[in-house]
Amino acid sequence: DIQMTQxxxxxxASVGDRVTITCQASQDISKYLxxxxxxxxxxxxxxxxxxxxxxxxxxxxxxxxxxGTDFTFTISSLQPEDIATYYCQQCDxxxxxxxxxxxxxxx
Amino acid sequence: QVQLQESxxxxxxxxETLSLTCTVSGVAISSYYWTWIxxxxxxxxxxxxxxxxxxxTNYNPSLNSRVTISIDTSKNQFSLKLSSVTAADSAVYYxxxxxxxxxxxxxxxxxGQGSLVTVSS
Numbered sequence: 689d690i691q692m693t694q695x696x697x698x699x700x701a702s703v704g705d706r707v708t709i710t711c712q713a714s715q716d717i718s719k720y721l722x723x724x725x726x727x728x729x730x731x732x733x734x735x736x737x738x739x740x741x742x743x744x745x746x747x748x749x750x751x752x753x754x755x756g757t758d759f760t761f762t763i764s765s766l767q768p769e770d771i772a773t774y775y776c777q778q779c780d781x782x783x784x785x786x787x788x789x790x791x792x793x794x795x
Numbered sequence: 796q797v798q799l800q801e802s803x804x805x806x807x808x809x810x811e812t813l814s815l816t817c818t819v820s821g822v823a824i825s826s827y828y829w830t831w832i833x834x835x836x837x838x839x840x841x842x843x844x845x846x847x848x849x850x851x852t853n854y855n856p857s858l859n860s861r862v863t864i865s866i867d868t869s870k871n872q873f874s875l876k877l878s879s880v881t882a883a884d885s886a887v888y889y890x891x892x893x894x895x896x897x898x899x900x901x902x903x904x905x906x907g908q909g910s911l912v913t914v915s916s
Contacts, residue, residue: 731906
C-alpha cells in the first residue's frame with residue numbers, strides 16, 4: 689500500500705495567518721491527491737481534488753499544489769471556522785489511502 | 796440536494812457480522828460508484844471498498860476476505876457486511892459517493908453523517 693505522511697501532525701495559528709500542510713506519498717502518485725476537512729464529530733468534507741482543483745462551493749482561501757510525491761495544502765488567511773483536522777488521500781493506486789491527519793487549532 | 800444516511804446496529808458481538816445500509820436521496824444511485832470508509836476512534840480514515848451501480852466491487856485487501864458490499868438500485872441503497880468482527884473493527888463507518896476525473900481514481904464528494912459501531916460482548 690502507498691503510505692501517506694502529513695506534516696505537521698498538529699498546528700496552532702492565529703486568525704489571518706497563512707497556513708501550510710504538506711503530504712508526502714511513498715511513491716509517485718502523479719496528481720491524484722485529495723484534501724479533506726473534518727470538524728469534530730462530523731464527516732469529512734472534500735476541499736481539493738486532483739491536487740489543485742477546488743471543489744464547488746469551497747472558499748477560495750483554500751488551495752492545493754504539487755505532483756509526484758510531494759503536495760502542499762494552503763489556507764491563505766485562517767478563519768475561526770477552519771478549526772478542524774485535515775486529511776490527504778491518494779487515489780492513484782488501490783487501495784486508496786489517507787494521511788494520518790493534521791489537527792489545526794487557533795492560537 | 797444529495798444526502799446519504801447510514802443505518803444499522805450500533806453494537807455487534809465478537810465473531811458476528813456487522814451489517815450497515817446507506818440510503819441515498821437526491822440522486823439516482825445508478826449514476827455513480829459508492830463506497831464505505833471507516834475511522835477507528837482517534838485514527839486515520841480507512842477505505843473499505845467500492846460498489847458500482849451494476850454491482851461490481853473492489854475491496855481493500857486488508858479486509859477482502861471478510862467484506863461484502865452490495866447495491867439495490869430499486870431502493871437507492873447500498874450495504875456493507877463485515878464478518879467475523881473483533882474489537883479492532885470498532886469504528887465510525889461512513890458511506891460516501893465516489894467521483895473521478897479518470898476511471899478508478901476516486902475521491903469522495905458526498906458523505907453520510909457516520910454510524911458508530913462498537914464490537915463488544
